[in-house]
Amino acid sequence: MTPFLAWQTPHLTGRVAASVAILGLLGTGLAYVLYFRLIGDVGATTASAVNYVVPVAAVLVGVVVLGEPVTWNLLAGGLVVLAGVAYAEGRLRWPRARAAQAPGR
Structure with a gap:
């Protein structure tokens, strides 16, 4: 989407890429693991x-x-x-x- 807007192309450094990866793994990944564990423990209706x-x-x-x-x-x-x-x-x-x-x- 960036090429079609007036914004400058973002500069991805190693630190930025690592931060995004850590957020994805720890934030989203861990949340999904816990959520599916919850579904297994208490059932889908209660987990939802x-x-x-x-x-x-x-x-x-x-x-x-x-x-x-x-x-x-x-x-x-x-x-x-x-x-x-x-x-x-x-x-x-x-x-x-x-x-x-x-x-x-």
């Missing part, structure tokens, strides 16, 4: 729920590292996401209606 928690973790990092303000929208959205994941995994149970009592009791 991890993807819904990523925005919650990103907001938490933004608050802690970048000092972003915590608003009611963030808290409400985080609770909705966590409640949805818990419900989808069967960890959040609604109280069951009592069984109908037999007549005459």
